[in-house]
Amino acid sequence: MNSFYFGSADSALFGTFHTPGAEHFRDSAVLLCSPTGQEYMRTHRAFRQLATALASQGFPVLRFDYFATGDSAGNDQESSVSRWQDDILTAATELKALSGLEQLSLIGLRLGGALATSVADGRLTLKKLILWDAVISGEQYIDELRSAHQQMLKELGRSQTDKHETEELLGFPFSNTLLHEIETINLLQQRHFSAEKVFLLVSATAAALDTALRHKIESAGVNVTQLSIDAAADISSKRYDQQDSLLFSSKAVKTIASLIAQDAQP
Amino acid sequence: MMEKAVVFGSGAVRLVGIVTPAAEPQTTAGRPVIIMLNAGLLHRVGPYRLHVHLARELAAIGFTVLRFDLSGIGDSTIRTDRLSEMERSNQDLRDAINFMSNSFQATEFVLFGLCSGAANAHRGALLDARVSGAVFLDGYAYPTSGxxxxxxxxxxxxxxxxxxxxxxxxxxxxxxxxxxxxxxxASTIRLKYDFGTPPPRHQVEQEIKSLTKRGVNLLYIYSGGWEGYNHVKQFKEMYQSIDFSDRVQVEYFAQAEHTYPLREDRKKLQRCVCLWIEEKFARLSPTQNLHVEGVKK
Structure with missing residues (x-):
């Protein structure tokens, strides 16, 4: 495991590369796309678990923080969806260079799932795309954050601060630009999915949007499998008072690691 | 400012941290390095990225900062030796101080910790004479009649x-x-914001006295969200024998929650910490006009 900064010097991204076990070296590498905001904090440990499990099966793995998140450069207010999409492309290039492999799979959780899907529009051609409770509708996601934030304010007896330039949602500022960009995310409108296989993993009961996305990807001619995983692994920000728990799901990690290993060449 | 990922540790333990170098390294000679400890099980970025923002603000006013993960948290490996949780964090902190001492020629250190981080900082300050200051967010609190x-x-x-x-x-x-x-x-684990049973009040009182006697500067900040503390006066009620003089400063942010989920509270906290550190430790460059946006004396 090697932690380092990469990308341009003035906007460096923090990443951790997990070197595969030498005896099992595989023919593809895996890039992890994390959620953002409070969901990022809650899943950091699970992502480390997942990366370790995949590396032990012989996959080189890179996990990283988007610009203006985690340990990467940038202030919260500088976050943008287009920037985060570029960050995934930069991280993919870095992973290819580190691993010496051209074939990549992406695993995206929550908003990370939406971002991963959005770059699989031809910009990245993937072996596998695994979407873990992916945000399908950005508008619905922001509604959930707003609702949880209001609930938090109410319980703390506080009022909403000025929303002129940024809106604070569950501890993180969202600029108007970022809000607009997220609200326009709608994976059901994407026409092209450049992946050999897509897995839709849903921890809660599958909703109509999940099924609609499955049909949409199938109609684009891509092999798609929908699976339900560990129900307790639901980390969506629907309630703020569940935010003081870290995701630690061996079951979900095992399922995802086995999906990546399925049909993979040693 | 270019931050740097660093790895250090004794034996087989591999502790991961980020160094934020002071904006003007030539002004930092003789100044302490700030070391930030984990808040509960959260990795080194802190709740709502608090540690990241604070590290960068402190670097902007001329202090080098290390934020790192204790063994078993974040990206750091787990210790396999049979040390207790307290001994582990003591050893990890000692490794961090030694690392910054060897790599950055630092001779003095200021510790910063929230909740369990505050408890670890308290012990770290007692154990290592190189510690010249500490910031405790929601540290030990004992109910008083008040x-x-x-x-x-x-x-x-x-x-x-x-x-x-x-x-x-x-x-x-x-x-x-x-x-x-x-x-x-067993799919999620609660963050350990509490730090178990605190030491007896009189023990902590004696320890704080020994720190002030050694010349260590201490900043205690309590939030309204910390069960067990409800007024700025409570600190003096808890530790009546301590001569506060100018070594101990206590603040109480009644509106704030324990992990500072609201940005306006975080800004207030950051301002308070930066001002205190600048006042107490920027002494070696008195002629320089050091301030960051929003941090004014």
């Missing part, structure tokens, strides 16, 4: 609290059910 009286008065006079009682009970029940479910599935 605390009990204020708590009682607040409960019986607050119409809001009476009105909120059914909601609180419902929430408490939901929390308890959710905890039960979590324990059954």
């Amino acid at each position: 605390y009990r009286l204020r708590r009682f008065a607040s409960h019986i006079t607050s119409a809001e609290k009476w009105a909120a009682l059914p909601r609180k009970l419902t929430r408490s029940l939901k929390h308890s059910l959710a905890n039960k479910q979590r324990q059954q599935t």
Whole structure:
């Protein structure tokens, strides 16, 4: 495991590369796309678990923080969806260079799932795309954050601060630009999915949007499998008072690691 | 400012941290390095990225900062030796101080910690003479008669609290059910914001006295969200024998929650910490006009 900064010097991204076990070296590498905001904090440990499990099966793995998140450069207010999409492309290039492999799979959780899907529009051609409770509708996601934030304010007896330039949602500022960009995310409108296989993993009961996305990807001619995983692994920000728990799901990690290993060449 | 990922540790342990170098390294000679400890099980970025923002603000006013993960947290490996949790964190902190001492020629250190981080910082300050200051967010608190009286008065006079009682009970029940479910599935773990049973009050009082006698500067900041502390005066009530002189500063942010989920509270906290550190430790460059946006004396 090697932690380092990469990308341009003035906007460096923090990443951790997990070197595969030498005896099992595989023919593809895996890039992890994390959620953002409070969901990022809650899943950091699970992502480390997942990366370790995949590396032990012989996959080189890179996990990283988007610009203006985690340990990467940038202030919260500088976050943008287009920037985060570029960050995934930069991280993919870095992973290819580190691993010496051209074939990549992406695993995206929550908003990370939406971002991963959005770059699989031809910009990245993937072996596998695994979407873990992916945000399908950005508008619905922001509604959930707003609702949880209001609930938090109410319980703390506080009022909403000025929303002129940024809106604070569950501890993180969202600029108007970022809000607009997220609200326009709608994976059901994407026409092209450049992946050999897509897995839709849903921890809660599958909703109509999940099924609609499955049909949409199938109609684009891509092999798609929908699976339900560990129900307790639901980390969506629907309630703020569940935010003081870290995701630690061996079951979900095992399922995802086995999906990546399925049909993979040693 | 280019931050740098670093790895250090003794034996087989590999501790991961980020160094934020001071903006003007030539001004930092002789100044302490700030070391930030984990808040509970959260990795080194801190709640709501608090540690990242604070590290960068401190670097902007001329202090080099290390934020790192204790063994078993974040990206750091787990210790396989048979040390207790306290001994592990003591050893990890010693490794961090040694690393910054060897790599950055630092001779003095200021520790910063929230909750369990504050408890670890307290022990670290006692154990290592190179520590010349410490910032404790929601550190040890002991109920005093004043605390009990204020708590009682607040409960019986607050119409809001009476009105909120059914909601609180419902929430408490939901929390308890959710905890039960979590324990059954073992899929999530609660953040350990509490740090177990604190040492006896008189012991901590003696330890604080020994620190001030050694010349260590101490900043205690309590939030309104910290159960067990409810007024700025409580610190003096808890530790009546301490001569505060100019070594100990206490602040109470009544509105703030324990992990500072609201940005306006975080800004206030960051301003307070930067001002205190600048006042106490920027002494070697008195002619320089050091300040960051929003941090004014």
